Amino acid sequence: MTTIDDTAFAAPPARSRPNWASGTNLILMAIGAVLIVFCIVPFGLVIAISFGQKIEGAAWEWAFTFENYQRFFVGAEWPDTVTFLYLQRLGYALWYAVIASVLAVATALPFTYLMTRLSRAAQARWLVFLLASLSLSEVFIVMGWDILLSNRSGLPALFKATGLTDWLKDVGWFDVLREWGLANPRNVKFKPSQFATILTMSYLVWPYAVILLYPALSRLDTSLIEAARTMGARPFTVARTVILPSVRLPVIGSTFLLFVFLLGTYVAITVFANPAQHTTAVSIYESVRGASLNAPFGATQAVILLITAAVFLGLGQALNRASGGAR
Amino acid sequence: MAGLHLEAISKTFGTQTAVERMDLSFGDGELTALLGPSGCGKTTLLRMIAGLETPSTGRIMLGDTDVTAQPAHKRKFGMVFQNFALFPHLNVRENVGYALTIAGVSKSEAGTRADRLLDLVQLTGFADRRIGQLSGGQRQRVAIARALAQEPDIFLLDEPMSALDAKLREEMQVELRLLQQRLGITTIVVTHDQREAMTMADQIVVMSKGRLEQVAPPDQIYNAPANSFVAEFIGKANFLRGTVRDAGVVIGDSYLPISPPPRFINGSPVQVVCRPEQITLTDAGPLMGEVVFVRDLGASREIHLTTPIGTLVAELAATMAPTTLKKGDRVGVHLPVAALHLFPDGAAPDQTAMAAE
Structure with missing residues (x-):
């Protein structure tokens, strides 16, 4: 029989906290304070202002009214009359953002895949080029596309000069373009149109799409592709059954990220979209800075836009989890 | 099917030659091992056969059909990859x-045939598992079953055992060989493990630096190596440097008679190679050695000796080796004439070694 000394079970002496731990805490607290002052407070203010009240002919005052939210969903004159103007604008914001983000990811995916098959040096050159294009501001890009698509000096003029317009008329496609609102009786026209709006928005986020997809595609195990080929899969079958399922999560994630990013597009919409098809972002600016100077209503629209983005991100997360659970 | 034949096949990447021009035949229903150290070109050769690399020269003939220009998906060659390359988004x-499925077979029919193949590789009941839920050995079996599903003309395996632990590897080598014999499918296995090649293959192709060193059955590769590279790469061997004189070789101050007489002109620098297990120890003899180290390997004992002709290692079955043998003992060393192999000594300063024929 062995007697075990009680001291053997005694708790080890408490270790003194090193000095650097308290230093780290201080830094974390400082960062936390900065976040609170510059992120949480302005955000809280926007939410608070969204319940404020506009004073006719003057600014606004603090209040707690749901009038702004009512105006957004059913119009200011409700219940006498109902208008869905702002819901419609939210609808356009969602429509443009969905199509443009899907278009950007759908076109960036094959490009990025082919890029990852290039030599390291060639990949680096492409990435530098794409990163450089990110430095262009939205205003600059829209200006470029504005010129490219303008009726007098852009593609329509080129169509006319090269005889492409006449050819389109001869083969009958011109009428189709007119039906789609992409031509007037004389020539093709791209402004204003949903086509130009979505194309420009898609171009705006295209480099982001490539950069978001690049890590997943460059890590893609080439032996999976080769294994599929040795089992009789043609290139398209390989893409459908191996590559796409392997990068499904990054593709869904990138699309949602770009979608949320595009919900707030402003310049491209004001330049390319028909005023009747403007979005919530434009409407917010008009309320806050435009003729109406109605900050509370602008704040309401901003909050709703934010909630919409959050809802869609949540849906994306749920979608990922649902399909991830099946793995 | 009349086997696979490579005619004047070679592969270069830029200025680098991965596989030098070679002719090779893989007999119908036989298992061939492509054996060699890393970077010897064996995987490149296998990938050319699979259609994953295009040969720089030569033709690949499947029976009488030239398949050189056929893309991988049209060849019907099943392949098991080194990392198994199982699709993580699909179940077993x-x-x-x-x-x-991709060939248009109905899902239920594909499922039934998959289940039958899983029975064949002893994975009954694993069909609904995810790949992440399988062990290394189970993954390998799935990879084998998957490659066999299309009933391939040729079965290719690229280092299929390298991801397995030593014990499992040995078991799988035997299992794979039995499966291959049962199916009678022409099989090519790439490996750098000589034991694996010896266990499984009907024919071993030894390669180094993109060249063929020897193509022969395992016993011939081991007992009659074609050159010093094969002798050194396959199994253990004692290497002695000497010079040819008449019907023997002079090593240091000793003269070693060789029978049949060496086919080298007198004065040629040569390497004399002898397998450790072919050396016998006696109480006394013309060649005496001193024991410097004894290594007990359980089934056998390894005796390291210094002799007038150089350092030698003898391997004796545990039942044959005197247990009293210890460091410092002097013993007679007998090198059976039939067990000695002579190769030109490429590293010797005098490069006059040449075959007399």
């Missing part, structure tokens, strides 16, 4: 049935 049954 879907992985095995992949080749059938």
Whole structure:
């Protein structure tokens, strides 16, 4: 029989906290304070202002009214009359953002895949080029596309000069373009149109799409592709059954990220979209800075836009989890 | 099917030659091992056969059909990859049935055939598992079943055992060989493990630096190596440097008679190679050695000796080796004439070694 000394079970002496731990805490607290002052407070203010009240002919005052939210969903004159103007604008914001983000990811995916098959040096050159294009501001890009698509000096003029317009008329496609609102009786026209709006928005986020997809595609195990080929899969079958399922999560994630990013597009919409098809972002600016100077209503629209983005991100997360659970 | 034949096949990447021009035949229903150290070109050769690399020169003939220009997906060659390359988004049954599904076979039929293949590789009941839920050995079996699903003309395996632990590897080598014999499918296995090649192969192709060193059955590769590279790469060997004189070799101050007489002109620098297990120890003899180290390996004992002709290692079966043998003992060393192999000594300063024929 062995007697075990009680001291053997005694708790080890408490270790003194090193000095650097308290230093780290201080830094974390400082960062936390900065976040609170510059992120949480302005955000809280926007939410608070969204319940404020506009004073006719003057600014606004603090209040707690749901009038702004009512105006957004059913119009200011409700219940006498109902208008869905702002819901419609939210609808356009969602429509443009969905199509443009899907278009950007759908076109960036094959490009990025082919890029990852290039030599390291060639990949680096492409990435530098794409990163450089990110430095262009939205205003600059829209200006470029504005010129490219303008009726007098852009593609329509080129169509006319090269005889492409006449050819389109001869083969009958011109009428189709007119039906789609992409031509007037004389020539093709791209402004204003949903086509130009979505194309420009898609171009705006295209480099982001490539950069978001690049890590997943460059890590893609080439032996999976080769294994599929040795089992009789043609290139398209390989893409459908191996590559796409392997990068499904990054593709869904990138699309949602770009979608949320595009919900707030402003310049491209004001330049390319028909005023009747403007979005919530434009409407917010008009309320806050435009003729109406109605900050509370602008704040309401901003909050709703934010909630919409959050809802869609949540849906994306749920979608990922649902399909991830099946793995 | 009349086997696979490579005619004047070679592969270069830029200025680098991965596989030098070679002719090779793989007999119908035989298992051939491509054996060699890393970077010897064996995987490149296998990938050319699979259609994953295009040969720089030469033709690949499947029987009488030239398949050189056929893309991988048209060749019907099943391949098991080094990392198994199982699709993580599919379960075991879907992985095995992949080749059938994409070929248009109905899902239920593909499932039934996949289940049959899983029975064949002893994975009954694993069909609904995810790939992440399988062990290394199970993954390998799935990869084998998947490659066999399309009933391939040729079965290719690229270092299929390298991801397995030593014990499992040995078991799988025997299992794979039995499966291959049962199916009678022409099989090519790439390996750098000589033991694996010796266990499984009907024919071993030894390669180094993109060249063929020897193509022969395992016993011939071991007992009659074609050159010093094969002798050194396959199994253990004692290497002695000497010079040819008349019907023997002079090593240091000793003269070693060789029978039949060496086919080298007198004065040629040569390497004399002898397998450790072919050396016998006696109480006394013309060649005496001093024991410097004894290594007990359980089934055998390794005796390291210094002799007038150089350092030698003898391997004796545990039942044959005197247990009293210890460091410092002097013993007679007998090198059986039939067990000695002579090769030109490429590293010797005098490069006059040449075959007399």
